[in-house]
Amino acid sequence: MEDKKIIDFEGGEFKREIGLFGGMSIIGGIMIGSGIFYLGSIVLTRTNMSMGASLLCWLLGGIISLLGGLCFAELGTSSPEAGGMVIYLDKAYHPIVGYMFGFTSLVLSGSGSISALAIAIPTAFKSFLNLSDTVIKLIAVLIIIALTIYNCFGIKKGAQLQNISMIAKLIPIIAIIFAALIRGNQSPDLSIIPKDGNVNYAEYFSMIAFATIASLWAYDGWTNLNPVIEEMKDPEKNLPRALIFGIGGVTLIYVLFNFAIYKVLSFEKINLMIESGDLYLGTEVALEVFGKFGAILVLITMLIAMFGSMNGIIIASPRYYYAMAREGHFFKSFGMLHSKYNVPTVALIWQAIIAIMLVLIRSLDELTALVVFSGMLFNLLNILAVFIYRKKYPKLKKPYKVWGYPITVILTALIFAGLMINTFIDDPITAIIGLLVPLIGGIIYIIFDRKLKK
Structure with a gap:
């Protein structure tokens, strides 16, 4: 497909500046944050300190994310418009559903992540x-x-920074993995079944689900490429490729990184660290293989990882609010692109204002907990939207179709539904807040709708 500009309804225009690597950098840049160094402890704790089951959960988290990514690849190439999930929910269900997602991102999940x-x-x-x-x-x-x-100052600059930060954090992470695999002398027990053989399978699967949710915190972010599809070069090919290679690559890194931890640190040392409240197993591995330089390496890597993740969200999320305004139920200024730099400037600025407000009134732990649940419902609705798209728009061009449809889509939907139920049981207060915010968004949509009709 030839590179071209997309004319915006308010007089600005999007530019196609993001290639395949840029798309992978947005996904990987958002997904790989500081969690790679400490989330392994949480997954391990939730599997009752089973190293084999822990690695299984990391692999399952990647597979679940990849299945979701395949669904988003079909939706994105079927509706290649800026706004991603807002657009798919609008078309599959009703504009109020897409609006509720966009509103939730603005006041909670997107701005909260930033x-x-x-x-x-x-x-x-x-x-x-x-x-x-x-x-x-x-x-x-x-x-x-x-x-x-x-x-x-434009998507090109944002994408370039994302590419640089992605490379900058991958180099030390890969260096730690290789050094740990070569120098590690531990022989970890990778059995996924308890040694005594007394397995209550209902409890076991519940344990695996609970631990997999923790791994999904590290995979969160794979939905953030679709909003910038109008700024991608050859999106029909590059969107699916970026999702598959990006999610697949991150899965490989997470599994290898946690295996490298088990190769370097003894089970006894891991147990003592977690019991003492020190969850940063990845940091300890870097210290073991690189000495004092390892601590500096981890700190630099963590900073680059968090910086890149934050930059990726700042790039992607305003396209949701742009789509809400273009649909007619949000402030018109959010749907305008800058005449020179071709970005939704007003949406970017308001996103920053709300993010700053959240910084001033919430703690880090509170923000993290709220962000996790708020996206689950909408991920589930978007996955189900694949069925609705095929039935509702049978003649719609679909350059990419989900592998193994409908089994893969049904399986992915059931997994996300199960994770939602599990989260609701384990943390009901956060889940309720995560549901209340979209409802408030629905009320605001109705207010705008009445004004629009008048």
């Missing part, structure tokens, strides 16, 4: 520089402002 990452970056220096909570929040606000301003 806030959480902005707080996490200076928090990494807290022990070194003795930073107070006030100073940490001030630095977080400055980071949000700086990255937002940078991305106001």
Whole structure:
């Protein structure tokens, strides 16, 4: 497909500046954050310290994310419009559903992720520089402002920064993996079944599901490429490829990284670290294989990873709000593109304002918990939208179709539904808040709808 500009209804225009590697960098850049160094402890704890079951959960998390990505590849190539999930939910169900997702992203999941990452970056220096909570929040606000301003100067600059940060964090992560696999002298027990053989399969599958949810925290972000599809080169080919290669590559890295941990650290040491509250197993591995330089390497890698993840979300999320405004039920200024830099500037600025507000009123733990559940419902609805698209729009061009349809789509939907139920049982307060925010968005949609009809 020839590169071309897409004329926007408000007089601006999108530019196709993102290639295949750029698409993979957006996905991988958002997915691979600081969690690679500590989430392994949480997954391991939830599997009752079974290394084999833990690796299984990391693999399952990647497979689930990849299945979801295949669904998004079909939806994205069928409706190649800026806005991603907002567009698919609009067309599959009703515009109010897409609006509820976009509103949730603006006030909670998208802006909340930016806030959480902005707080996490200076928090990494807290022990070194003795930073107070006030100073940490001030630095977080400055980071949000700086990255937002940078991305106001065009998608090309944002994508270039994403490519650089992706490469910069992959090099040390891969170096740690290779060094650990070569120098590690442990022989981890990778059996996924308890040694005594007394297995209650209902409890076992519940345990695996609970641990897999923890791994999915690390995989979160694979939905964020679709919103920028109008800015991708040859999206019919590059969107599916970027999703498959991006998610697949991240899965490989996560599984190998956690296996490398087990090759270097003894079971006893891992157990002692987790019991003492030190969850950063990846950091300890870097110290073991690289000495004091390992601590510096991990800190730099974590900062780059969080920075890249934050930049990717700042790029992707405003396209949701752009789509909401273009549909007619949000502030018109959100649907305007800058005449020179071709980005939704107003949406970018308001996203930053809300993210800053969240930094000032919420803690890092609160933000992280709220963000996790809020996306599950809409991921499930988008996966089910594949069925609706095929039935509702049989003549719609589908350059890419999900492998193994309908079995793969049914399986993916059931998995996400099960994870939602499991999360609701384990953390009902967060789940309820995650449902209330979209309902508020629905009310605001109705208000705009009445004004529009008048």
